[in-house]
Amino acid sequence: MPPHDPHEHHDPYPGFPVDPDVTRAADVPPPRLHTQVLAVVAAGGALGALARWAVAEALPHASGSFPWATLLTNVLGCFLIGVLMVLVIERLPDQRLVRPFLGTGILGGFTTFSTYAVDTRTLLAADRPVLAAAYLFGTLVVGLLAVVAGLRLTERVVR
């Protein structure tokens, strides 16, 4: 038995991919499945985008004010991708369309990086640098914590 290295890194989720959408570089599905994957990604993307639009309509913000709707959308999407990845890998490993539909499609379509970037630019252009920084780094920190929370809470439930 090799000596224990106290600095050895411990990965709490060994075997979980980094990219939730493309598991391995060589992972292009066979043609028929590939078509099905594209179809469910498109359907999920449409539904996710619609849900994001509905949240934005419900919580409108004036140009130059804090974009709460996009922050809420992105943080919720981060939490749900954590939940989904544990469920899919530990409970539904053989369901080959669940992750493309719910993860790549719905959550990918629901969350947005482009609006996050453009809204930050708008706050900077409106001479609100503090608000811009709060939005930029607030979304980042709370979003990353939400991913971790989604993973840990779901792990606790399914194990």
Next chain:
Amino acid sequence: MTFLLVLLGGAVGAPARYLTDLAVQRRHDTALPWGTWTVNVVGSFALGVVAASGPGWLVTLAGTGFCGALTTFSTFGYETVRLTEEGETAAAVANVVGSLVAGLTAAALGWVLGSAL
């Protein structure tokens, strides 16, 4: 009517992200998630152009629908967390800094271009 434009843009944007991710991830062997980085930067630039120049219906279709679904925050967040958990801390930090800097720069450049149109 507006919701149909969002649906249509989302239905095209999400598979475009998936196909781009596949194509980019096949072409490199580093720990960094270049596929997601690519869609997020390209989408931020495109939304900057459209938001600065487009009529309302185009902003809804190409901006809210297509660019919103082409880009993703959940995948970006998940990948950053996974890199950290795998001990690839430098790659996680590079992913965050690289995505924020390039995404913001792209949005600003897109806005400049859109305003000039």
